[in-house]
Amino acid sequence: MSLSSPFVRRPVGTTLMTIALVIAGVISFRLLPVAPLPQVDFPTINVVAGLPGASPETMASAVATPLERQFGRIAGVAEMTSVSFLGATTIALQFDLARDINGAARDVQSAIAAAAGQLPPNLPSLPTYRKANPADAPIMILALTSKAVDKGRMYDLASTVLQQKIARLDGVGQIFVGGSSLPAVRVELNPMALARYGIGLDEVRQALAAANVNRPKGQLDDGRFTWEINASDQLRDPKRYEPLIVAWRNGAPVHLTDVAQVRGAVEDLRAGAVSNGETAVVLVIFRQPGVNIIETVDRIRAELPYLRALVPAEISLRPVLDQTVTIRASVKNVEEALLISIGLVVLVVFLFLRNVRATLIPGIVVPVSLIGTFAIMYLVGYSIDNLSLMALTVATGFVVDDAIVVVENVMRHIERGAGVLEATLTGAKEIGFTVLSMSISLVAVFIPILLMGGIVGRLFREFAVVLSVAVLVSLAISLTTTPMMCALLLRPHDPVHRPRLSVLGERIFDAITRAYDRSLTVALRHPAITMIIFLATFAVNVHLFNIVPKGFFPQQDNGRLAANIVAQQDVSFAAIHEKMMRYAEILEADPAVDTVTLFTGGGGGRGTTANTGRGFISLKPREERKISADEVITRLRPKLAQVPGATLYLQAVQDVRLGGRISNAQYQ
Structure with missing residues (x-):
């Protein structure tokens, strides 16, 4: 009795089992997250320390060095980079891929505490840290622009209203708001006036603090009722600061307006953003790990009408970057390739078997095996991405082999005169071990790929597992469903009444066989010439291997460019902002560019200071532009280089990024 015998004799149970596998696969397919590549989280922690007014050299020697000394003792640190600038320093710690990020965070916290005694005593607070994944790119960027509303008001709406609403959506991770800061009252002191009145900065500070103290007011009680006394202690209108008395000189009050100019502004004047030529406030949205990017972006887009209703009509809210455009296209292309491969496999099987019933079996078994693989992918936490779909495409050729081997062996016994049931049981028993050994x-x-380490192992492990699972599911189907279908569908051939297509196909294959026989005869009769041709072919392949470009990962054209603006430390924010506007004009003038979003001086997510900037450029769809993303960069470089005093680095956004910090190079 063979392993397939119980399934052949119980076709109803086998059919139900197969249907259950298909249903589980379909449901899992709907639940699987969609991403361009398998999720690879770099265990990275960013540490930020601030000392207002300190020079970059002071920050590097007095703050960064003690911290780096302690961080260097943490186990599993693969890369440590630090950047010091005016008043602040940032340190990026990237750990080995096998390191648990939570354990690494605890070690970083302990290292900060250990370095506290070596840090400057006037440090306002201990350095802070947060977990990060430098390989993550924004899934969407929203821009607020207006000609009637100032950017401080737009930032207030973005950070207090829109950010909170978007953060509650499923799949949304961190949201950074850039381009400005919260509204504030700015007091710009006149040093000459202060010197004339003999007033120090601390006196002004104390006067401002005394005017903005929340004190309890108490209550009134007449025995029957109690009234709570409430009054506003906060001065939010700049005009209310003007009569504020900061000191007395010669019996006369010195008002704030005598020594300073008071105006409404924002907390940080050194922050700005531009989107498509307009001053903007941007919301840079990242995803949570392991979520479906497409569904997350769809939720944000569905929420946009409600978000627009929360802001004044004078403010325009629109998406300026959408990562899912290329993801949808690439996943769709791979899915189409998978369907085409299944169709071609079934067609080739039909051409060789020349039997509709026999072709129907692999035509059903192959999709069932691939669909069933989705259920296992969901259980192990994988995603639908280019590599997993490519694995299924490659597996199509392996999966059909199992079905064909079983069908052909059963057909052989039927052609020898055995009954269909007998032929199925005998053929499945004979071929069962062969199918098992093949699988x-x-x-x-693929075991070596499963054992690979590093980033390459992380990327291709999912490919190897998905392909192996597809082969194992095919093995189970070939020993259960395939023999059952053979017993139900296959019939003995009628040697007299044969279809014309079958006769024509047999003639074609006979002609191919005869041609092969003649070529093989020539090769055997002239072994020297055959060996020379073989060696020449081998030499050509070696030469081609040497001249073919090599790299870690193929250069991608995702239709998105990342921009880094770098200037000298002594360049002011006003100067870098002016250069940013000039860069934006050059980028927007290119015919291949769709949207341009640049920000500088803080905000927008990561790595921007008063003399640096970042940005994202969306290109038009590939069918609407004649050149690739790299060619667009090559065309823009000479024009961007004409802006003096700063440098703008462009690089095509890639799904795979290495390094613990943002770099001006493609890889580091």
Whole structure:
């Protein structure tokens, strides 16, 4: 009795089992997250320390060095980079891929505490840290622009209203708001006036603090009722600061307006952003790990009408970057390739078998095996991405082999005169071990990939597992469903009444066989010439291997460019902002560019200071532009280089990024 015998004799149970596998696969397919590549989280922690007014050299020697000394003792640190600038320093710690990020965070916290005694005593607060993944790119950027509303008001709406609403959506992770800061009253002191009145900065500070103290007012009680006394202690209108008395000189009050200019502004004047030529406030949205990017972006887009209703009509809210455009296109292309491969496999099987019933079996078994693989992918936490879909495409050729081997062996017994049931049981019993050995040998091929370490191992592990699972699911189907379908569908051939297509196909294959026989005869009769051709072919392949470009990962054209603006430390914010506007004009003038969003001086997510900037450029769809993203960069470089005093670095956004910090190079 063979392993397939119980399934052949119980077709209803086998059919229900197969249907259950298909249903589980379909449901899992709907639940699987969608991403361009397998999720690879770099265990990275960013540490930020601030000392207002300190020079970059002071920050590097007095703050960064003690911290780096302690961080260097943490186990598993693969890379440590630090950047010091005026008043602040940032340190990026990237750990080994096998390091648990939570354990690393605890070690970083302990290292900060250990370095506290070596840090400057006037440091306002201990350095802070947060977990990060430098490989993550924004899934969407929203821009607020207006000609009637100032950017401080737009920032207030973005940070207190829009950010909170978007953060509650499923799949949304961190949201950074850039381009400005919260509204504030700015007091710009006149040093000459202060010197004339003999007033120090601390006196002004104390007067401002005394005017903005929340004190309890108490209550009134007449025995029957109690009234709570309430009054505003906060001065939010700049005009209310003007009569404020900061000191007395010669019996006369010195008002704030005598020594300073008071105006409404924002907390940080050194922050700005531009989107498509207009001053903007941007919301840079990142995703949570392991979520469906497409569904998350769809939720944000569905929420946009409600978000627009929360802001004044004078403010325009629109998406200026959408990462899912290329993800949708690439996943769709791979899915189409998978369907085409299944169709071609079934067509080739039909051409060789020349039997509709026999072709129907692999035509059903192959999709069932691939669909069933989705259920296992969901259980192990994988995603639908280019590599997993490519694995299924490659597996199509392996999966059909199992079905064809079983069908052909059963057909052989039927053609010898055995009954259909007898032929099925005998054929499945004979071929069962062969199918098992074929599948196990295929899985064994991918064991080295499963054992690979580093980023390459992380990326291709999902590919190897998905392909191996597809082969194993096919093995189970070939020993259960395939024999059952053979017993139900296959019939003995009628040697007299044969279809014309079958006769024509047989003639074609006979002609191919005769041609092969003649070529093989020539090769055997002239072994020297055959060996020369073989060696020449081998030499050509070696030469081609040497001249073919090599790299870690193929250069991608995702239709998105990342921009880094770098200037000298002594360049003011006003100067870098002017250069940013000039860069924006050059970028927007290019015919291949769709949207341009640049920000500088803080905000927008990561790595921007008063003399640096970042940005994202969305290109038009590939069918609407004649050149690739790299060619667009090459065309823009000479024009961007004409802006003096700063440098703008452009690079095509890639799904795979290495390094613990943002770099001006493609890889580091």
